[in-house]
Amino acid sequence: MRASLIQIGVDDDESIDSRRERAASLVREQAGADLVVLPELWTTGAFAYESFAAEAEPLEGPTYEVMAKAASDAGVWLHAGSIPERDPDGPLYNTSLVFSPDGQLAAAYRKIHRFGFDKGEAVLMGAGSSLVTVRLPGTAAGLATCYDLRFPELFRGLVDAGAELLVIPAGWPERRRSHWTLLAQARAVENQAYVLACGTAGTHAGVPQAGHSIVVDPWGEVLGEAGAGEEVLTVELDPGRVSTTREQFPALKDRVLGLDAPRR
Numbered sequence: 001m002r003a004s005l006i007q008i009g010v011d012d013d014e015s016i017d018s019r020r021e022r023a024a025s026l027v028r029e030q031a032g033a034d035l036v037v038l039p040e041l042w043t044t045g046a047f048a049y050e051s052f053a054a055e056a057e058p059l060e061g062p063t064y065e066v067m068a069k070a071a072s073d074a075g076v077w078l079h080a081g082s083i084p085e086r087d088p089d090g091p092l093y094n095t096s097l098v099f100s101p102d103g104q105l106a107a108a109y110r111k112i113h114r115f116g117f118d119k120g121e122a123v124l125m126g127a128g129s130s131l132v133t134v135r136l137p138g139t140a141a142g143l144a145t146c147y148d149l150r151f152p153e154l155f156r157g158l159v160d161a162g163a164e165l166l167v168i169p170a171g172w173p174e175r176r177r178s179h180w181t182l183l184a185q186a187r188a189v190e191n192q193a194y195v196l197a198c199g200t201a202g203t204h205a206g207v208p209q210a211g212h213s214i215v216v217d218p219w220g221e222v223l224g225e226a227g228a229g230e231e232v233l234t235v236e237l238d239p240g241r242v243s244t245t246r247e248q249f250p251a252l253k254d255r256v257l258g259l260d261a262p263r264r
């Protein structure tokens with residue numbers, strides 16, 4: 001299985017329309033890959049809080065249309081990263097879209113853990129409440145977004161639902177790059193799953209981005225890591241390695257659930 005992570009540059013001096021077209025061209029260039037991944041909120045930038053409301057789109061808005069066509073033109077499974085979604089009956093959401101190679105929406109995931117503590121995304125967007133997995137040929141992917149990476153219980157839920165690939169679009173800042181790499185490897189090792197974590201390059205809203213998109217195998221080995229700039233990271237995965245790793249080193253079977261709370 002060939003996966004290509006498009007670590008697109010998100011800079012304030014490029015219009016969203018231009019970046020959308022450029023992203024679609026980059027997806028088309030990945031024809032021959034099995035799975036293509038874009039990052040979190042790559043239209044606005046994950047930290048461009050002041051533009052979320054103005055640039056939010058309905059689920060089936062312009063990014064959906066362009067990405068559905070790009071997926072079918074390239075004949076790939078496309079995790080199109082996330083968009084600021086405007087729910088007609090509710091708040092904004094940070095919503096990831098996955099398209100099948102015929103351009104049909106296969107899954108949508110609303111980010112559960114919103115970043116910013118009491119500011120930014122945490123107050124501007126609503127929180128998703130549902131885990132999402134999507135069947136891919138010969139495997140299953142679990143979806144998470146950026147700050148979700150810090151919450152291991154979410155990934156355990158995805159593994160319990162059958163996920164073997166954990167796909168994480170992000171807009172992770174350079175300031176905390178060491179956490180990004182460490183957490184991506186930790187999620188892979190503890191869940192004995194592939195981690196595909198795709199970030200952005202460039203600087204938007206004054207926040208330099210880490211880049212360094214990374215693919216980690218179920219043993220925790222880094223299969224590929226991008227640099228800081230715009231780049232397409234392509235790796236070969238063997239989904240069968242998830243079950244062999246889980247059989248040969250069956251730590252997941254030793255989980256102990258429902259522990260008693262400490263006595264006071």
Ligand SMILES: NC(=O)CCC(=O)C(=O)O
Nearest residue numbers: 046115146147171173176
């Ligand atoms: N967009 C995000 O979720 C940023 C997360 C982040 O910066 C962090 O967890 O650190």
